[in-house]
Each structure stands twice: as structure tokens, then as C-alpha cells.
Amino acid sequence: MAGVTHLAALGWTPDRAAELPPDSRPARVVRVDRGWLRVVSDDGERSVPAVAALHETAPGAVARTTVARTTAARSGAVLDRPGPPGGPAVGDWVALRAGWAVAVLPRRSAFVRTVAGRTSAAQVVAANLDAVLVVDALAGPARPRRVERYLAVAWSSGATPVVVLTKADLCDDVPAAVAQVAEVALGVEVLPVSSVTGEGLAAVAAAVGPGRTAAMVGPSGVGKSSLANALAGVPVAPTREIRADGRGRHTTTARELHVLPGGVLLVDTPGMRELALHDDADGVAAAYADVAELAAACRFRDCAHRTEPGCAVAAAIDAGTLDPARYVAWRKLEAEAHRQALRSDARARATERARVRAFTRALRAQPNRPRS
Known part of the structure; x- marks a missing residue:
């Protein structure tokens, strides 16, 4: 990234300035390596540690958060907002303070x-x-x-x-x-x-x-x-x-x-041998806009697109204007997105329950906690 010294060349826009926490400056993540972020700012490229709470949505990270927050606080790098899903990623804008990445700015995409x-x-x-x-x-x-x-x-x-x-x-x-x-x-x-x-x-x-x-x-x-x-x-x-x-x-x-x-x-990016959807119902609808439009024109709202009368999808297949393989792929991805949405909801509920239990245990472990 040699020679890049202006934030605009990295995609920075002035409206993002309002998203920066106080006493911090922006940098863009160009690589993520085992908790360290390779970032570029207006004064060059460097590797910086990220406050571990930025990764706390990742599996196993909850147990590390308290220790990591203490370590970061000693250096003056206090977490400014919760970490995003999945932790910092390449392309993210982060806020730097005292040599630490203390916040990930809101993602536009x-x-x-x-x-x-x-x-x-x-x-x-x-x-x-x-x-x-x-x-x-x-x-x-x-x-x-x-x-x-x-x-x-x-x-x-x-x-x-x-x-x-x-x-x-x-x-x-x-x-x-x-x-x-x-x-x-x-x-x-x-x-x-x-x-x-x-x-x-x-x-x-x-x-x-x-x-x-x-x-x-x-x-x-x-x-x-x-x-x-x-x-x-x-x-x-x-x-x-x-x-x-x-x-x-x-x-x-x-x-x-x-x-x-x-x-x-x-x-x-590395090659992907498997690309599993992540609650992508809107993306499936956009990628298969022609099939979705046909499905919306069916006589019955709950049409299964098999033998129901007035099925616009079946009619298009019979007329040769819709490839049956494309229709099958649409149904497969729609079902996959639905299953993933249900799994994501269940995981979110389980994560919240685990967070509450961990917080309760931490309160009980405090030596000066008032006893009833």
C-alpha cells in the first residue's frame, strides 16, 4: 500500500467523520491476521491490535472479553461500541486510539x-x-x-x-x-x-x-x-x-x-469451495427476479408451483420461457435461506442467554457484593 497517504484514495468520504469516536482517527483494514489488523491511515500502513471485544461475537470470544478489555484499558484503548458480527473484516473502517483499534465504523455494505x-x-x-x-x-x-x-x-x-x-x-x-x-x-x-x-x-x-x-x-x-x-x-x-x-x-x-x-x-479473496447463504432471502429474490415475479402472479398466494390451477410458474415452464433447472435452483436457495434464518434466530437467542448467565456469574463472584 506504499504511496497511499490520503484517506480519499482509500474510499473515505467526509460524511463518515461524524461516525468517529472522540479523540480517534480513521484507518482502513487491508488485512486481518490472528487478531492483528493491517491498516492504512493518512500517515501510512501498520499493524495494530484490536480490542478483543470487537471480536466478541465470534465463537469462544465471550470468555476472553473481560481480560482483553482490562489489557486495552491499561493502554488507554477503551472500547467505544460493541463489535460487529464476525469481528473486523477487510474493507472495514476502524477508529484508532493509543495504537489500538477501538471501534469499527458502521458498514455501508x-x-x-x-x-x-x-x-x-x-x-x-x-x-x-x-x-x-x-x-x-x-x-x-x-x-x-x-x-x-x-x-x-x-x-x-x-x-x-x-x-x-x-x-x-x-x-x-x-x-x-x-x-x-x-x-x-x-x-x-x-x-x-x-x-x-x-x-x-x-x-x-x-x-x-x-x-x-x-x-x-x-x-x-x-x-x-x-x-x-x-x-x-x-x-x-x-x-x-x-x-x-x-x-x-x-x-x-x-x-x-x-x-x-x-x-x-x-x-x-481465497477460493470458496462452499458458499452457504446467510439469511439471504432478499438476495435470492433479486438474483431470481424473473421467477419471483412469476410466483407473485400465481392465483393462490400459497401456491407450491406443482399442480395448482393458475400457477404462473408452471405455465412458464410449460411454455418454455422458464428453465426448469433455474426454477429448481430458486426453490433450493429459498429453502436454504429460510433454514438459515431460523438457525440464526436460534443462535442469537442462545448467545443472549449465555451472555446473561455469564454476567450473572460475574456479579455473584464479586467479593463486595451485598448479601441478602
């Missing part, structure tokens, strides 16, 4: 997924985004269902989705491949690009714009790191060859924010 495994915990992939670049490769067959899933999460982030199709130099018919993806990416710009020939790089940079932040998301092996290097003009992310079985390799191991020539701010 965030790409959020559910942590892999049997959990309902949220993982913030990147925050304060203007665009989400959903990256897939033109090498090999099209994967419309995968693109749809990423778009559902991207729409719910609050940022503008853009589909970027890499490895255009390996595709025999780029226009046809782009058209196939565009059929499922409703209202989304679809850009073919080649990191080898440079085709489409300018269009990708223009889709984001100077001083604006984009995160690249997608599975391993689709060329995200190569695209980051091509956009930067210099190596900023490691790359590796695709495995012999055609599956991608993890080359990026941590999310990191890069400032590219022209002022674009780009977050490179």
Missing part, C-alpha cells in the same frame, strides 16, 4: 456468508464494497447455477454485482458463452476478460471506478489472483497452475485489499 460446516455463524468476507465481482472461468462448460448462488449473496451485500468471466483466451465462442451467463445474471453486467491478452481489463476497472472498492469472489482456479495481478500491472497475488484433474488450487490464503493503478480498490 458487506459480502457475508455462513461459516463452512454445521453452524449459523456469519463470516464477513469483505466490507464497505461498491461492487462485488463474481468471477468464473470461460474455460470449460458454463456453470449457471454456481453463478446464480454467488449473485444471490452479492445482491444481498448492498453492493453492485458484476459478473467477470476470465480465461476468454481459452474460449472458442466468447459471445455465446457470455450470452449464456447473461440469461441468468438478470440486470447484471457480464464482462469477458483475459489476464493473458489483456482483453477486457479496462472494462473491469471502469465497472468499479477510481476510489471505489470491489471484492472478487468465486471458487478456486477461476483466475482471481491472475486477474488481480493483471489489473495491478505487477504481481500482488500468488498464482499456481490448475491441477491435472482440472480443479482449482488455493493460491490466495487471506483476504487482502490492494490499491490498483487508476485508484480502484480491489479485495482479493
Whole structure:
């Protein structure tokens, strides 16, 4: 991040000044490493510790909070507000005081997924985004269902989705491949690009714009790191060859924010073998706006879209205007988002009960507590 000395170049806007706690200054998180934050402010780049209470929504963090608050208080770094879900993330704006990150400023947008495994915990992939670049490769067959899933999460982030199709130099018919993806990416710009020939790089940079932040998301092996290097003009992310079985390799191991020539701010992310929704009902509705519109036109509000009379969805499938596979994918993601919403509510209730129990135990343990 050498050479960046002005907050505007990092995406700072004057209206954020009112969000800063007293006697603090802003910095942007460009990398998160085991509780330490790599941040950039108007006087350069450094690593700073974060008050652990900023992470207290993460599993196991409640027990560490009291000790961490005491340690931070001794250095003058007092927590100013509760930590955000998932803790600080790349792209966050934080408030610095006495060498500590003491608050995370309100997020304007965030790409959020559910942590892999049997959990309902949220993982913030990147925050304060203007665009989400959903990256897939033109090498090999099209994967419309995968693109749809990423778009559902991207729409719910609050940022503008853009589909970027890499490895255009390996595709025999780029226009046809782009058209196939565009059929499922409703209202989304679809850009073919080649990191080898440079085709489409300018269009990708223009889709984001100077001083604006984009995160690249997608599975391993689709060329995200190569695209980051091509956009930067210099190596900023490691790359590796695709495995012999055609599956991608993890080359990026941590999310990191890069400032590219022209002022674009780009977050490179590790490949995601699993993208679980996190209560993304609105994102699913946006990604499948055509199906949702048909469902709203059904005769019965509780139509199951099977054999009910007056079903607009079934009629569209019969008429050939709606791909049955797209309808099945919509139902699957809707059900997944609903299940996740129920799990998140249950987890929130359990977390609150645990917090109350811990607070009660702490009160009882105070030696000077009045006895009844």
C-alpha cells in the first residue's frame, strides 16, 4: 500500500467523520491476521491490535472479553461500541486510539456468508464494497447455477454485482458463452476478460471506478489472483497452475485489499469451495427476479408451483420461457435461506442467554457484593 497517504484514495468520504469516536482517527483494514489488523491511515500502513471485544461475537470470544478489555484499558484503548458480527473484516473502517483499534465504523455494505460446516455463524468476507465481482472461468462448460448462488449473496451485500468471466483466451465462442451467463445474471453486467491478452481489463476497472472498492469472489482456479495481478500491472497475488484433474488450487490464503493503478480498490479473496447463504432471502429474490415475479402472479398466494390451477410458474415452464433447472435452483436457495434464518434466530437467542448467565456469574463472584 506504499504511496497511499490520503484517506480519499482509500474510499473515505467526509460524511463518515461524524461516525468517529472522540479523540480517534480513521484507518482502513487491508488485512486481518490472528487478531492483528493491517491498516492504512493518512500517515501510512501498520499493524495494530484490536480490542478483543470487537471480536466478541465470534465463537469462544465471550470468555476472553473481560481480560482483553482490562489489557486495552491499561493502554488507554477503551472500547467505544460493541463489535460487529464476525469481528473486523477487510474493507472495514476502524477508529484508532493509543495504537489500538477501538471501534469499527458502521458498514455501508458487506459480502457475508455462513461459516463452512454445521453452524449459523456469519463470516464477513469483505466490507464497505461498491461492487462485488463474481468471477468464473470461460474455460470449460458454463456453470449457471454456481453463478446464480454467488449473485444471490452479492445482491444481498448492498453492493453492485458484476459478473467477470476470465480465461476468454481459452474460449472458442466468447459471445455465446457470455450470452449464456447473461440469461441468468438478470440486470447484471457480464464482462469477458483475459489476464493473458489483456482483453477486457479496462472494462473491469471502469465497472468499479477510481476510489471505489470491489471484492472478487468465486471458487478456486477461476483466475482471481491472475486477474488481480493483471489489473495491478505487477504481481500482488500468488498464482499456481490448475491441477491435472482440472480443479482449482488455493493460491490466495487471506483476504487482502490492494490499491490498483487508476485508484480502484480491489479485495482479493481465497477460493470458496462452499458458499452457504446467510439469511439471504432478499438476495435470492433479486438474483431470481424473473421467477419471483412469476410466483407473485400465481392465483393462490400459497401456491407450491406443482399442480395448482393458475400457477404462473408452471405455465412458464410449460411454455418454455422458464428453465426448469433455474426454477429448481430458486426453490433450493429459498429453502436454504429460510433454514438459515431460523438457525440464526436460534443462535442469537442462545448467545443472549449465555451472555446473561455469564454476567450473572460475574456479579455473584464479586467479593463486595451485598448479601441478602
